[in-house]
Amino acid sequence: RAAESQQEFVLEIHRRLISPLLAPCFAVIALCALLLGPLERRGLTRRIVLAVSLCIAIQGLYLGAFSLARTHHTGGLILMYLMVFTPTIIGLYWLVRGHGGFRTAKRKKIAGTFA
Numbered sequence: 001r002a003a004e005s006q007q008e009f010v011l012e013i014h015r016r017l018i019s020p021l022l023a024p025c026f027a028v029i030a031l032c033a034l035l036l037g038p039l040e041r042r043g044l045t046r047r048i049v050l051a052v053s054l055c056i057a058i059q060g061l062y063l064g065a066f067s068l069a070r071t072h073h074t075g076g077l078i079l080m081y082l083m084v085f086t087p088t089i090i091g092l093y094w095l096v097r098g099h100g101g102f103r104t105a106k107r108k109k110i111a112g113t114f115a
Contacts, residue, residue, distance in 0.1 A: 011069055014077055021084045022062065026055045028091035036094060058083055 033051035034044060062083040069076025 007073060008070075011066075011073065011077070014069075014080065015066060018062075018080050018084050021088070022059065025058065025084050025088045025091075028088050028095070029054055029058075032091045032094055036098075054087075058087060 029051050033047040037047065062080060065076050065079035065083055067076070069080060
């Protein structure tokens with residue numbers, strides 16, 4: 001009984017450490033959806049829906065990994081950390097490196113100057 005209590009306690013500690021990191025993960029996903037890619041005249045509806053869907057999927061997979069961690073302690077914990085850090089790291093890399101390019105205006109040369 002004491003071993004079960006200790007395992008549940010350790011799992012709860014990990015959950016409390018990882019759960020607040022979901023918010024920055026979702027923010028990075030939203031930033032990638034809004035900032036990366038071309039500016040379209042029709043708006044950003046598809047990208048916003050995709051970002052929201054991705055956040056819902058990550059939240060669901062995180063909860064599934066938490067459930068898995070209750071039965072298979074190590075595998076579930078690794079999945080919990082992966083669900084938070086993988087999208088955050090990839091998204092930050094894309095934002096920093098300009099994956100797909102930020103919306104850059106093409107500059108025209110007019111009378112010897114750039115406009």
